[in-house]
Amino acid sequence: MKIAHFGMPLLALVAVAGSAATASAQIVIKIADSFPAGHYVVENMTKPWMEEVTKQTGGKVKFEYYPAEQLGKAKDMLSLTQSGVADMAYVVPSFVPDKMPLSPVAELPLAEAVGCNGAMAYYHLVNSDSQLRKLDFDANRVRPLLVQNLPPYQVFTAKKISSLKDLQGMKIRVTGSAKAAVIQRIGAVPVQIPTPEVREALSRGTVDGINFVYTSLFPYDLNPLVKTGTADVNFGGWISSYIINDRKWKSLPPDVQQVMSTLAEKYSRQNCEKVMTDDVRDRDRLVQGGMSLLRLTDAEKADFEAKTRDVADQWAADLDKRGKAGSVVLKEYRDQLAKKN
Incomplete structure (x- = not known):
């Protein structure tokens, strides 16, 4: 009887310990955007990316998705990410020009930027040791992941x-x-x-x-x-991106970071190709x-x-006058456009 009496709590303790271990292994990422239900960007890029990240990490990563400005207005997505209200959010640099003044370089009416060459040129710049990355992302304590562009307006x-x-x-x-x-x-x-x-x-x-x-x-x-x-x-x-809070990113295991980054490039390109066709x-x-x-x-x-x-050139000059490195970033972007993206 003593053994039986002792065994029940022991089994319960093991079960609780196992449950706690599973919970601690689970990574939950809160992601927010301003898109209405069924928006093509979400269907073509955001949801497939989240689903494949979860799949490739063996279920280790779970997303809590808040669409349609549920966590805040479109113009507030950057600050929501910085504060940790959201771990990730869809940010449009043009909505926060005081915080991300240089990213509209990818919105300039340059013939060589039309299509996926422009999108992926921006993607590669913000994922490299560029001034654009340092000034629009690092300075805001966020990291870019998925990138979205659109055809000429x-x-x-x-x-x-x-x-x-x-x-x-x-x-x-x-x-x-x-x-x-x-x-x-x-x-x-x-x-x-x-x-x-x-x-x-x-x-x-x-x-x-x-x-x-x-x-x-x-x-x-x-x-x-x-x-x-x-x-x-x-x-x-148009250029925009889903960004992640830098603290949250650094807390992720390297293998999870690798999966998220690799799939971000894949779905950024796929989404671009789809919107151009559509x-x-x-x-x-x-x-x-x-x-x-x-x-x-x-x-x-x-x-x-x-x-x-x-x-x-006028756009860059205007930023230069404000001390914002417009000409430097425009040259970075043009140089990247000249490469195969």
Whole structure:
């Protein structure tokens, strides 16, 4: 009886100890973003990446995912990560220009940056010993993982237009200094508005048009509001990334870090390739839905290129005046673009 009486607590103690060991081996990562349910970036990149990280670590890593601004507004994602409210978050540098002023280098209207070459050039820079990495990420105590870019932005208006000249004086929603500079060059007025707030601004007439990509109109239900969209004009791009708190990153075992980094490169590239393909598909969907497509004549294209040719150099010079190493980072990016990415 004594043995039996002693054995039960002993077994219970072993079970508790085993459970504690399992719990301690489990790594939980809280990840947040501002995307609505079903957004293509989440479906193409974020979720598959999380699932494969969990799989390749043998279940050691578990993610708690908070979409649709559940933990905070899009503009607050960087500070939420820095404070540890989220371990990881989707951060748009253009939403925090005072903290990440140099990343919009990847949004400049450079022909060589269109497509995945631009995306992966940025990816390689922020994952190397670059000034861009040091000034926009290391200084903020965060580390970049997944990188997202988009095709060249177009302009979509709430009323029909027949040429770019019709945009003069119009208020156009933009994100970031790079795209704002392009919009100013054609005589329109750039208005900075975070993506989750765009529909309300356009529907209320706060802005006359928006700087967006075809595919992104659908998840934010903007397609019913636009009457005209430009085609094949490079108004600049979009760059963003899922970042991780530096303390959290350093607490991870090396094998987990390796899996997360390797898969981040894989899914950053895959997502880029997918959005580039979908861009053409969704342009056709919008036209079929009644949107008028504005294609520039050769003369209009030449005029646009002449007006925007020096945007990149001016962007860098403006940052230099503020002591922000704009020219250094622009050279880094151009040098990386020249490589095979």
